Amino acid sequence: MARPARVTPDRILAAAAFEFAAHGFAGARVDRIARRARVNKAMLYYYFRSKQALYHTLLRAVFTRAAERIEAIASGGGAAPDKIDRVVSTFAEFIRDHEFFPAIMLREVAEGGAHLDRQTLRALVSVPRAFFAILQEGAADGALRPVNPLVAYFAVLAPIVFYLAAGPIRREVTARRLMNLGALSADDFVRQLQDAVRRAFAQDVSARTRP
Amino acid sequence: MARPARVTPDRILAAAAFEFAAHGFAGARVDRIARRARVNKAMLYYYFRSKQALYHTLLRAVFTRAAERIEAIASGGGAAPDKIDRVVSTFAEFIRDHEFFPAIMLREVAEGGAHLDRQTLRALVSVPRAFFAILQEGAADGALRPVNPLVAYFAVLAPIVFYLAAGPIRREVTARRLMNLGALSADDFVRQLQDAVRRAFAQDVSARTRP
DNA sequence: GTCTATACCCTGATAGAC
DNA sequence: GTCTATCAGGGTATAGAC
Incomplete structure (x- = not known):
């Protein structure tokens, strides 16, 4: 309605x-x-009420929505390495639905979170929190190597955000013929990153059960 | 003098x-x-002459200097996996010497490279170019798995830049007691990322020859 | 709820003396 | 090369009619 x-x-x-x-x-x-x-x-x-209020409202909405999707994965079923696969693809999917997200994320990090009120920061933090739970679960049952959670978190999420945010620069580089970057769809990037992440953090890489 | x-x-x-x-x-x-x-x-x-000219001058200087360091690694000696280790540590070292770098890099990516003139873009591009050469060398002699170079590039560099840029937000999160992030020095982060990257991209992970 | 007109401040940039 | 004073333009925000 x-x-x-x-x-x-x-x-x-x-x-x-x-x-x-x-x-x-x-x-x-x-x-x-x-x-x-x-x-x-x-x-x-x-x-x-103001430009600031508009910005705050936007940030709160988008970070809350992102956090919900990751939390759903963490509390859902499946083996830890598969959950991490799903984190990668879900994040990419979230960005496809919110094209503005990577740029805003990058800017907010650069800004040191200056525009993040407590509630928004809380939403933002629930992403690593959910991710850490997956890592711990995987370490407990031996599916994942025990690694520093922050390292794993940034190793998994930073490449996605950065790669998708850098699309315009890649197009500029290609247009100016400064370098020949082959074709690589977002889906291919996701698949290959899942592969790299699994090798980096799963105890047994050969245990592939991707749908 | x-x-x-x-x-x-x-x-x-x-x-x-x-x-x-x-x-x-x-x-x-x-x-x-x-x-x-x-x-x-x-x-x-x-x-x-202007705020813009000042910004351009700054960007050109910093990207040129960063590119030089990475190019030196690529054209230097050693096995490909070791070179990648060095790219990771050198980048982190470069950021320690230029604390402002991560934020500016993130912002410039978010901006779509709007402030990058041809010369600066050329410097920026020489970083992935040097990195790709390492990957190709490693794939040729079997030390590295053959992977998409863009995936490897972002998997290696994005976590460093992102992690170091996110320092202020982590401090804010800790100060507000929203989450307990353990202690992790920049050096520890570098070592563990090197480890993860080696597992992800080296053909034979056990071949460790770190100094 | 919607629009026009405008107040007022901030900031990049410069003129011109020394 | 260095400084003071100032301008011109653009930007957020609001008053007030409808």
């Missing part, structure tokens, strides 16, 4: 996601967000 | 690195850069 009253703020949020991802908080222009959302600028301030 | 004429622009560049890393191009304030460099703002504009 569509609530028409919701559609305007949602359009604003979608436009804001695009703008903040492309230019960062300081570089984003409220005028551009309003124009892209096809609403009047005063309307934007009517729904969101 | 100190050339006093150089010291002022260098101080400005150092201050700019700090400011741009902390706030990004749009968020950076020329006034703050000048104050931090202890020079008058007019002086800054005397040496650098």
Whole structure:
């Protein structure tokens, strides 16, 4: 049941996601967000009190949604290495559904989390928390080597975010013929990263049970 | 042989690195850069024509220096897996010498390379180019598994940059007691990442010859 | 809820004296 | 080479009519 009253703020949020991802908080222009959302600028301030409030709302929504997906994997069934496979593919899928996510994630890390209020930080932290639970489960039953959880966390997630965020630069490099980067679809990247991660952290690499 | 004429622009560049890393191009304030460099703002504009020119100069210098270090490894001696170990440690070392680097790198990727002129892009590209040469050498002599070079590149470098850039957020998480992240020094991170990368990409993991 | 017009501040950049 | 003073433009935010 569509609530028409919701559609305007949602359009604003979608436009804001695009703008903040492309230019960062300081570089984003409220005028551009309003124009892209096809609403009047005063309307934007009517729904969101300020540029900051708009940004905070956006961050909270997106980090909460991301955390939910990872938590679902951790608390679901399956062997630990398979769960890690699923973390990789789910994260990539989440980014496909939220193209603005990698850029905003990178910027927020660079910013030192300056725009993350407690609730948002809590959502963000629940991602590594869920991931650590998978690692511990795998170490306990011998499916995973015992490794430092932070190392594993960054080894798994950083490549995905970075690779998908770097798409525009790769296109620029290719367009200027500075280097010949072969074709590599996002799905292929995911599969090969799953493979690398399994070799890096699974106790028995040959135990492949990918669907 | 100190050339006093150089010291002022260098101080400005150092201050700019700090400011741009902390706030990004749009968020950076020329006034703050000048104050931090202890020079008058007019002086800054005397040496650098504009905020943009200052940023470009900084980017070109830092990416060129980073590329040099990686190229030296690729063209140096040793087995391919050992070279990859060295890429990991050298990159971490480079960041220790240039603390502002991870944030600027992340922001530039998020920006889609909007501030990278041809020369800077060329320097940036020479990093993966050197890395790919190592991979090819290793695949040719059987020391490395044949893998997609882009996957390996991002699997190796993204975790380092991301992990070191995320230091401030980790401190924030710890300070707010949202999660208990154990102690992990940068050196430990490097060693464990080297280990993970070797397992992921070396043909024979047991062939360890780390100094 | 929607729009126009505008206040007001911030910031990049420069003119011009020394 | 160095500094003070200032301008011009652009950007967030709001007042107030409808």
